[in-house]
Amino acid sequence: METTNPDNRPKRLTVKLMAEKLNVSTATISNAFNRPDQLSEARRRWILEECKRHGYLGPNAAARSLRTGRTGNVGVMLADNLAYSLTDPVASEFLHGLAEVFDQRQLNMLLLSSQEDDEHRSRVQEAMVDGFIVYGWLKKGRTYDRLLQHGKQMVAVDFDLEGCTWVNIDNYEGARRSAEHALTKPPSNVAIMGLRLVDTDRVCRIRDHELFNETRAISVRRLRGYLDALEAAGYNVSSDRIWSTPTNTHQDAYQAAREALTSNPRPDLMLCMSDRIALAAIQAALQMGLRVPEDVRIVGFDGIPEGANLHPSLTTVYQQSAEKGRTAARIFLGEKEDRNVLLPTCLLVRESCP
Amino acid sequence: METTNPDNRPKRLTVKLMAEKLNVSTATISNAFNRPDQLSEARRRWILEECKRHGYLGPNAAARSLRTGRTGNVGVMLADNLAYSLTDPVASEFLHGLAEVFDQRQLNMLLLSSQEDDEHRSRVQEAMVDGFIVYGWLKKGRTYDRLLQHGKQMVAVDFDLEGCTWVNIDNYEGARRSAEHALTKPPSNVAIMGLRLVDTDRVCRIRDHELFNETRAISVRRLRGYLDALEAAGYNVSSDRIWSTPTNTHQDAYQAAREALTSNPRPDLMLCMSDRIALAAIQAALQMGLRVPEDVRIVGFDGIPEGANLHPSLTTVYQQSAEKGRTAARIFLGEKEDRNVLLPTCLLVRESCP
DNA sequence: GGTCATTACTTAATCATTTAAGTTCGTGTG
DNA sequence: CACACGAACTTAAATGATTAAGTAATGACC
Numbered sequence: 186m187e188t189t190n191p192d193n194r195p196k197r198l199t200v201k202l203m204a205e206k207l208n209v210s211t212a213t214i215s216n217a218f219n220r221p222d223q224l225s226e227a228r229r230r231w232i233l234e235e236c237k238r239h240g241y242l243g244p245n246a247a248a249r250s251l252r253t254g255r256t257g258n259v260g261v262m263l264a265d266n267l268a269y270s271l272t273d274p275v276a277s278e279f280l281h282g283l284a285e286v287f288d289q290r291q292l293n294m295l296l297l298s299s300q301e302d303d304e305h306r307s308r309v310q311e312a313m314v315d316g317f318i319v320y321g322w323l324k325k326g327r328t329y330d331r332l333l334q335h336g337k338q339m340v341a342v343d344f345d346l347e348g349c350t351w352v353n354i355d356n357y358e359g360a361r362r363s364a365e366h367a368l369t370k371p372p373s374n375v376a377i378m379g380l381r382l383v384d385t386d387r388v389c390r391i392r393d394h395e396l397f398n399e400t401r402a403i404s405v406r407r408l409r410g411y412l413d414a415l416e417a418a419g420y421n422v423s424s425d426r427i428w429s430t431p432t433n434t435h436q437d438a439y440q441a442a443r444e445a446l447t448s449n450p451r452p453d454l455m456l457c458m459s460d461r462i463a464l465a466a467i468q469a470a471l472q473m474g475l476r477v478p479e480d481v482r483i484v485g486f487d488g489i490p491e492g493a494n495l496h497p498s499l500t501t502v503y504q505q506s507a508e509k510g511r512t513a514a515r516i517f518l519g520e521k522e523d524r525n526v527l528l529p530t531c532l533l534v535r536e537s538c539p
Numbered sequence: 540m541e542t543t544n545p546d547n548r549p550k551r552l553t554v555k556l557m558a559e560k561l562n563v564s565t566a567t568i569s570n571a572f573n574r575p576d577q578l579s580e581a582r583r584r585w586i587l588e589e590c591k592r593h594g595y596l597g598p599n600a601a602a603r604s605l606r607t608g609r610t611g612n613v614g615v616m617l618a619d620n621l622a623y624s625l626t627d628p629v630a631s632e633f634l635h636g637l638a639e640v641f642d643q644r645q646l647n648m649l650l651l652s653s654q655e656d657d658e659h660r661s662r663v664q665e666a667m668v669d670g671f672i673v674y675g676w677l678k679k680g681r682t683y684d685r686l687l688q689h690g691k692q693m694v695a696v697d698f699d700l701e702g703c704t705w706v707n708i709d710n711y712e713g714a715r716r717s718a719e720h721a722l723t724k725p726p727s728n729v730a731i732m733g734l735r736l737v738d739t740d741r742v743c744r745i746r747d748h749e750l751f752n753e754t755r756a757i758s759v760r761r762l763r764g765y766l767d768a769l770e771a772a773g774y775n776v777s778s779d780r781i782w783s784t785p786t787n788t789h790q791d792a793y794q795a796a797r798e799a800l801t802s803n804p805r806p807d808l809m810l811c812m813s814d815r816i817a818l819a820a821i822q823a824a825l826q827m828g829l830r831v832p833e834d835v836r837i838v839g840f841d842g843i844p845e846g847a848n849l850h851p852s853l854t855t856v857y858q859q860s861a862e863k864g865r866t867a868a869r870i871f872l873g874e875k876e877d878r879n880v881l882l883p884t885c886l887l888v889r890e891s892c893p
Numbered sequence: 894g895g896t897c898a899t900t901a902c903t904t905a906a907t908c909a910t911t912t913a914a915g916t917t918c919g920t921g922t923g
Numbered sequence: 924c925a926c927a928c929g930a931a932c933t934t935a936a937a938t939g940a941t942t943a944a945g946t947a948a949t950g951a952c953c
Contacts, residue, residue, distance in 0.1 A: 199939055210903045215941060224901060242685060243664040247610065248939035250601040250667065251908050257665060258649065267638035267648070271631050284621035288652055293666065294621070295612065296638070296648045310597040311611060312647060313604065313667050331596060435844065468848050490789065491845060494822050553909055564933045569911060578931065602909030605938050 198241040207235055218243055250313065259287055259517065260314035262297045262332075264321030265432075270298075273433055274461070274489040275506050276320070279342070282510020283318060290518065299323050307331050318513055319346060340517045342509060343403055350524045352513045356403050359502040359530030360410025360456075363484050366500075367454055367538050368418045372482070375422055376445045376452035377411055378438075378462045380404050382429040388441045392424040404458055407486065411456050426452070430462060438465035446470060446481070453481050454538075460485040460492050460501055467497065467537060482538040488531075497536035504530050552595040561589050572597055604667065613641055613871065614668035616651045616686075618675030619786075624652075627787055628815070628843040629860050630674070633696070636864020637672060644872065653677050661685050672867050673700060694871045696863060697757055704878045706867045710757050713856040713884030714764025717838050718810055720854075721892050722772045726808035726836070729776055730799045731765055732792075732820060734758050734812040736783040742795045746778040758812055761840065765810050780806070784816060792819035800824055800835070807835050808892075814839040814846050814855055821851065821891060836892040842885075851890035858884050 204211040209232070216223035217232040224232075236243075250256045261283065263270040270276040280294075287294055292315075297308050299319070309317075309331040316338030323329050323346060332339065333347065341351040382404050383394035396405055408427070415422055428445055430437040442465045445452060457463035463485030470481050477483055477497050485492060488503030505528050512528065515521040558565040563586065570577040571586040578586075590597075604610045615637065617624040624630040634648075641648055646669075651662050653673070663671075663685040670692030677683050677700060686693065687701065695705040736758050737748035750759055762781070769776055782799050784791040796819045799806060811817035817839030824835050831837055831851050839846060842857030859882050866882065869875040 197939090200941095201939075211940080212903060212905095212942075213901085216902090219941080228901080240688065242689060243661070244941085245605070245939050246665050246667040247601050247604040248908090249665075249941075251599070251605050251910085251939080252941045254908080256601065256667065258667070267642050268635045271625075271635045271638055277625050277631055281622045281625045284625055284650070288621050288654075291662075293662070294650045296650065298642055300642075307597070308645075308647070311600050311603075313600040313610065313612070334594070335596060435848075464848075494789075494818075495849065551909090554911095555909075565910080566912075566933060566935095567931085570932090573911080582931080598911090599909050602938090603911075605909080605940085606911045608938085 198239065200241075200244065203236055203239065203241050206239060207232065215244065247313075256313045256315050257291065258293045258295045258312075258314045259283075259514075260295050260297050260309075260312050260317040262299050262309075262317050262319045262323070264299055264323065266300060267296055267298045269432070269434075270320075274491070275433075275459070275487050275504070278489075278506035279320065279510040279513075282507035282512075283514050284510070285507070286511050286514035286518070299328050309335060316340075316517060318342060318517060319349075338517060338519075340513045342513050345402070350516055352509055352516065352526045352528070353403070354504045354509065354528045354530055356406035356530075357410040357413075359486065359504065359532075360407035360458075361414045362410075362530075362532055363486070363500075363502045364411045364414035364456055365417075366532055366534065367456065367482060367484050368414060368420070370482075371418075372452075372454035374450045374452045375415065375420060375426060375454045375456065376448070377408065377422060377427040378441055378445060378455055378457040378466060379408060379427055379429040380433055380458040380462065381431060382408060382427070385429075386431045388428065388430050388437055388444065390425055391427045391429050394429075407458050433459050433461050435461060435465055438462040439469055442466035442469040446473060446475070451481075455481060455483045457483065457485050460487040460489045460499060463499055463501065463537070464491065464495070467495070467499070477537050478539060484538045488533055492533075493535070499533075500535045500538035501533050502530045503533050504528070552593065554595075554598065557590055557593065557595050560593060561586065569598065601667075610667045610669050611645065612647045612649045612666075612668045613637075613868075614649050614651050614663075614666050614671040616653050616663075616671050616673045616677070618653055618677065620654060621650055621652045623786070623788075624674075628845070629787075629813070629841050629858070632843075632860035633674065633864040633867075636861035636866075637868050638864070639861070640865050640868035640872070653682050663689060670694075670871060672696060672871060673698075673703075692871055692873075694867045696867050699756070704870055706863055706870065706880045706882070707757070708858045708863065708882045708884055710760035710884075711764040711767075713840065713858065713886075714761035714810075714812075715768045716764075716884075716886055717840070717854075717856045718765045718768035719772075720886055720888065721808055721810065721836060721838050722768060722774070724836075725772075726806075728804045728806045729769065729774060729780060729808045729810065730802070730806035731762065731776060731781040732795055732799060732809055732811040732816045733762060733781055733783040734787055734816065735785060736762060736781070739783075740785045742782065742784050742791055742798065744779055745781045745783050748783075761812050787813050787815050789815060789819055792816040793823060796820035796823040800827060800829070805835075809835060809837045811837065811839050814841040814843045814853060817853055817855065817891070818845065818849070821849070821853070831891050832893060838892045842887055846887075847889070853887075854889045854892035855887050856884045857887050858882070 200211045200214045203214050217229045295314050318340050320342045322344050339349050341349050382391055428441045430441045438461050455466050463483050466483050467477050470477050475481050485499050485501035488501050492499030492501055512526050554565045554568045557568050571583045649668050672694050674696045676698050693703050695703050736745050782795045784795045792815050800823055809820050817837050820837050821831050824831050829835050839853050839855035842855050846853030846855055866880050
């Protein structure tokens, strides 16, 4: 039943071969799979039946993609390395949102890290995708250039990419309002726990450092939000009281939290740019015998589910990560008119800062 | 600088066009990108330089894949829908492990759900991948058949797939030892909180139901582990005292936990098949005014990070989810001789069941 | 009976590469 | 000098599909 090569190995089945076997044209086979309206239902059934019987599973993906120019894949380019992104709760939720829409539209997601590899080959070029969702950040460089050059559909998330539609949340306003809330009970000493505020891979205070400005802007916007609220209430926070962690991992967060909590004067309000940081801060505080919120009040950012069920539960700014994914996906698909969506956030007042 | 079509739109750049422009053969251009040893270094540099200048970014992925037969993509087929898997901590960790290895080898991960779509098209067939990692489960059916037929590389994770290498953890032994530990202080009433033990989409007790047997075997193996340990200690747990949740979500877990904790007689030991379930159980218990572990001891399974920092912290069976990913990836790549790896688990004794 | 539309096909061009096999041109060797 | 050999290219044959354009047959309609 199988055609064989000269060397007697079974040959891969193709439309051409099937056409010969069944004595119809390749076009008809192709139509049987792709355009039911182009042939009679009886014939279609028969062809599909025969193909199955002979073991021809359907058109080859690469060939079809070469011909049609589409792949059915969406490249999801993640700022940090893949492994990290997959365990970050906010990134996961975002992917969750993307998946919800793409899965339904029969599109597959191809995970890419924006890391650069070889001198002349780039993942962007070699990725078989119809376009990209670029999440979080993109360092200027070759990958960046290629992305802008290749001309495929593209949506940026959580940052601005020149000449490209974006989706973001209102980081400034979210941060400002959370700080505003926290300040209703005047603190005597405020610490700000930042995330990737500066370009270093160590936990540090931001004094002596330069703030990230353009690309990693989300943290800077949150910072401005905090500072504006503080200023409006008459507080002046020195760069000495602003920490920055290089990653959103428990380990870094915990280290930063300890440093802040053992610093002098000890803060009684900690504004944290992520829930992971805030949770680590709560843990560190409790371990030091401090009471939350009595001795130190703690506010997070993100609204991850974990924060709700702990004691004390976490006061935080909820951001719609999954919705961000869904929105990005819909914009990508052209199902949404609006370009550049800014999603609102919402303050969740809970126990850690009532 | 751009060649144009009759209708004056810029034409896509190809090797052929570049060959004409630069007055070399297509083969040479191809070699410049792919096989540096096939031409002089000077020429290679010059060609790459010119390509860049003209805006030719490199070979078209689909065409190259058609010709070479490889894609550089690994299909990761997830049992549950994508969206769900991306927020499940165990699945995420697994993906994290995969990503670690594949990212380094310059392979991209293409996310697929094993959900079936159309009558005659299947995602398996249309996916542009060099092979598959199949995670968690695969319902017998068309997707299953295609997967077995298409002859590409394949590794099954957390379940057995006929004629296919697998990676799993020792579910039986992990469960058995955790139960054994819990039984050192004799409980008066045991509840088992199962995960997908039976084929229904509601929280229920397993009495009147038939156990999943083959495919979703991981839960059944855990169950056997518990039951064997219980039996060895002289306990006989009726199917009435075994709950099952359809998903590993907080919501289902919480509901099941409440049901179990309000059942009569109230359990003072809960063996939970996932940490999510165990954490929900702790939460439910605390909310009911019960003390953990004094009034009810709770044991989990998975060893997710969350369990460590709570109060009470969670006694659980740690499984190496990320390592499972790394192992699966290495087997996929043929870097590991061993077929069929069974990873050991390790009991983490913490506060919820000291 | 002639015209026109419709249905159900087939023909053949095209998509953008890779690569085995062949060509040319020096150069070192017996 | 003849010869073999390697380097640096080129030629041209795959690779496996889709689809516009063409053809032949059928039936409807006036």
